[in-house]
Amino acid sequence: MNEMQPEHLKSVGLKSTLPRLKILDIFKNGQERHMSAEDVYQLLRDGGENVGLATVYRVLTQFEQAGLLVRHNFEGGKSVFELNEGTHHDHIVCLQCGHVEEFYDNAIESRQKKIAAELHFTIHDHSLQIYGDCTKTKCPHRH
Amino acid sequence: MNEMQPEHLKSVGLKSTLPRLKILDIFKNGQERHMSAEDVYQLLRDGGENVGLATVYRVLTQFEQAGLLVRHNFEGGKSVFELNEGTHHDHIVCLQCGHVEEFYDNAIESRQKKIAAELHFTIHDHSLQIYGDCTKTKCPHRH
DNA sequence: TTGCGAACGATAATCATTCTCATTTGCGTG
């Protein structure tokens, strides 16, 4: 399983090219769930692929628009992407090691809807990150 | 009232220089509550001040570290700052006109604490923005 | 006032990201 699926790309209106297939594969079968353009570029390089950084940026943006990936703007100035598996969630990020955990809280979601309504806003989307130290978990920076 | 207060700068360990006083004044007495470095720079220029953009960035960062200002990273790639008045709040941003409203929700705050605890994180801070259209309010882009 | 280190202004440098453009490639046709 976990083969690359050209049909998947076609179904969202993108022709299946080698860079696109490789990048999608990295997100589907790679170790890291959250990756920046530079991260993906390095993985491609490490895998011996000759893919330009510009292409990585282009493809990530296309995948985002196609709904295959979700883009996040965590602190640190660079965008990170993750596979869009349909389930919305927010993130808690370790400032020490960069480790990211996901969570979903119904109460928070509904409060947001309520607040937007009260302020007469039509919600487009929202962005919630908690930053801290994962002092007691599998934080990679402690071994 | 609303005079510039050199003592305020001294009290946070910064010597009172003209650029710092002017910038603090802009935040205390200006129209806009949320401003980017470029915004502040333009206001200084419009006011006939000869202040370098580099200085604006330096001062904003110093003010942030001193706790006078709070930095936010909204969508759009540039940092915006606002006066730190001690009261934490989150933001809802209009994607049409950039208008920002602030809100505070106790339920959301406490849920976040709970979630961080469950995931064994020590919260440093958090960042919550709702993005949408302020279709029914004083959105500047509709007159 | 004098002196020195901190702060400044101009500008070069850096970082992430996007754009340009000549070359290559995916893919439907004949």
Place this chain on the structure above:
DNA sequence: CACGCAAATGAGAATGATTATCGTTCGCAA
């Protein structure tokens, strides 16, 4: 299966935000 062309790519230039460098100036204590 070769052909042709538009779409996609790669290399590198360009951009926008922010930071670093450096010679000059300024705040402030002696």
